[in-house]
Amino acid sequence: MKRATVTGWGKCVPPAVLSNFDLEQVMDTTDEWIHTRSGIKERRVCHVETSDMAAVAGQHAIAAAGLDPEDIDMLLVATCTPDRLIPSAAAMVQAKIGAHNAGTLDINAACTGFLYGMGIATGMIAGGLATRVLVIGAEKLSAFLNLRERTTAVLFGDGAGAVVLEASDDPEEGVLGMELGSDGRLTQLLTVTHTGTEYPPEAPPYEERTIWMEGREIFRNAVVKMAEAASNVLEQVGLTLEDVDLLVPHQANIRIIDATAKRMGLSPEQVYVNIASYGNTSAGTIPIALTEALEEGRVNPGDLIVFVAFGGGLTWGGAAVRWGRRTKPVNASDAALPPNEKTGLQLLAARPRT
Numbered sequence: 373m374k375r376a377t378v379t380g381w382g383k384c385v386p387p388a389v390l391s392n393f394d395l396e397q398v399m400d401t402t403d404e405w406i407h408t409r410s411g412i413k414e415r416r417v418c419h420v421e422t423s424d425m426a427a428v429a430g431q432h433a434i435a436a437a438g439l440d441p442e443d444i445d446m447l448l449v450a451t452c453t454p455d456r457l458i459p460s461a462a463a464m465v466q467a468k469i470g471a472h473n474a475g476t477l478d479i480n481a482a483c484t485g486f487l488y489g490m491g492i493a494t495g496m497i498a499g500g501l502a503t504r505v506l507v508i509g510a511e512k513l514s515a516f517l518n519l520r521e522r523t524t525a526v527l528f529g530d531g532a533g534a535v536v537l538e539a540s541d542d543p544e545e546g547v548l549g550m551e552l553g554s555d556g557r558l559t560q561l562l563t564v565t566h567t568g569t570e571y572p573p574e575a576p577p578y579e580e581r582t583i584w585m586e587g588r589e590i591f592r593n594a595v596v597k598m599a600e601a602a603s604n605v606l607e608q609v610g611l612t613l614e615d616v617d618l619l620v621p622h623q624a625n626i627r628i629i630d631a632t633a634k635r636m637g638l639s640p641e642q643v644y645v646n647i648a649s650y651g652n653t654s655a656g657t658i659p660i661a662l663t664e665a666l667e668e669g670r671v672n673p674g675d676l677i678v679f680v681a682f683g684g685g686l687t688w689g690g691a692a693v694r695w696g697r698r699t700k701p702v703n704a705s706d707a708a709l710p711p712n713e714k715t716g717l718q719l720l721a722a723r724p725r726t
C-alpha cells in the first residue's frame with residue numbers, strides 16, 4: 373500500500389491587517405479582552421476571493437514540491453467560504469493555476485476541513501486513485517463577520533495554506549494514521565445563520581447574517597476531542613505522546629491550544645502557535661501554521677508531527693505524520709495576490725452587509 377507523504381507546502385495571507393485596536397473603533401470591545409480571551413492581536417482581511425488565496429497557496433506548495441501544476445491529479449479545497457456554491461472553489465483554483473489534469477472537489481468540515489482533505493487524499497493515494505494530491509485550506513471569513521456580534525467578529529480572519537501529498541513506497545515516512553470524527557447532534561453550537569437553502573428569499577439580506585456559536589461549549593468539546601483524537605491516532609500507529617516532536621493544532625484560541633497541550637502532556641516548545649497574527653482562519657490555520665513552522669526551522673527530518681483540529685458540525689480530527697528528509701522547498705514560486713491599497717477596516721466597511 374502506498375504511503376501519502378508531504379512534499380510541498382505554501383501559504384497565502386492577504387496583506388490588509390485588521391488589529392484589535394482597529395476593531396475597538398467599530399464595536400464595543402478592547403484589545404485587552406480579545407488578547408487575554410483568545411491570544412489574537414490581529415488578523416487579515418482579503419481584498420479578493422477565497423479561490424484567489426487558495427490558488428496562490430497552491431502554487432507555492434506545488435513549487436516547493438518541485439512539481440508543475442499539470443502533475444497534480446487531484447485538487448481538494450477545504451473551505452466553508454467558497455466564492456460561489458457552484459462551481460466549487462477547487463474548480464476555480466484549477467483554472468487559475470493550470471492544474472488541468474486534476475479532479476476537483478471542495479470539502480466542508482468547517483475548521484476541521486483541512487484534516488478531512490488530508491484524510492481523503494491519503495485514502496485516494498493508498499487506494500491507487502491518485503498519486504499527487506494538492507490539498508488546500510482556504511477561507512474568507514471576513515465576508516460573514518457581523519460587527520454587531522462581538523463574541524465572534526473578533527475571532528476570525530482570512531487566509532489559505534496548502535500541501536502536496538505524494539504517493540511514496542517508503543514505509544518510514546508520510547501520514548501514519550488519522551482519526552476523523554463528527555457529532556451532528558451538536559450542529560447548533562456553531563453555525564453561520566441566514567445562508568443556504570433554508571434562508572428564505574423574503575428575509576432581510578445580510579443584516580442578520582452572522583457567525584454564531586456557544587463559545588464555552590465549543591471550548592469544552594474542543595479540548596476533549598482534540599486531545600482524544602491525538603491519543604487515539606497515536607495508539608492506532610503504535611506510538612505514544614512521548615514520541616511527538618511537534619503539535620500543529622487548529623488555531624482557534626490560545627487557551628484551547630494550551631489546555632489541549634496540557635492534557636497531552638506537551639511542553640510549549642512542542643506546540644506551534646501563530647494565532648496572534650492571523651486569528652482563526654478555519655480550514656486555513658493548519659496548513660498556514662505548518663508552512664510557518666517549516667519556514668522557522670521548527671520541523672526536522674524524521675520528526676513526528678501531530679495535527680489536531682475541531683470545528684462546526686461539530687467535527688474533529690487528528691493526524692500523525694512522520695516527516696521525510698526534506699524540510700526546504702525544491703523551488704520557489706512568485707505567485708502573489710493582486711496589489712491592495714485598502715486597510716483592513718476599509719475592506720470591512722466596503723462590504724455591503726456592514
Ligand SMILES: CC(C)(COP(=O)(O)OP(=O)(O)OC[C@H]1O[C@@H](n2cnc3c(N)ncnc32)[C@H](O)[C@@H]1OP(=O)(O)O)[C@@H](O)C(=O)NCCC(=O)NCCS
Pocket residue numbers: 400401402405406409410483522523524526562585586587588590591624625628652682683684
Ligand atoms: C468566545 C470565547 C473567547 C469567549 O470567552 P469566555 O471566557 O467564554 O467569555 P464569555 O462568553 O463568558 O463572555 C464574558 C463576557 O465578555 C463579553 N464579551 C464577549 N465578546 C466580547 C468582546 N469581543 N469584547 C468585549 N467583551 C466581550 C460577554 O458579553 C460577557 O460579558 P458579561 O460577563 O457581562 O455577560 C471563548 O468561549 C472561546 O474561545 N470559545 C471557543 C470558540 C471557538 O474557538 N470557536 C471556533 C471553533 S473552530
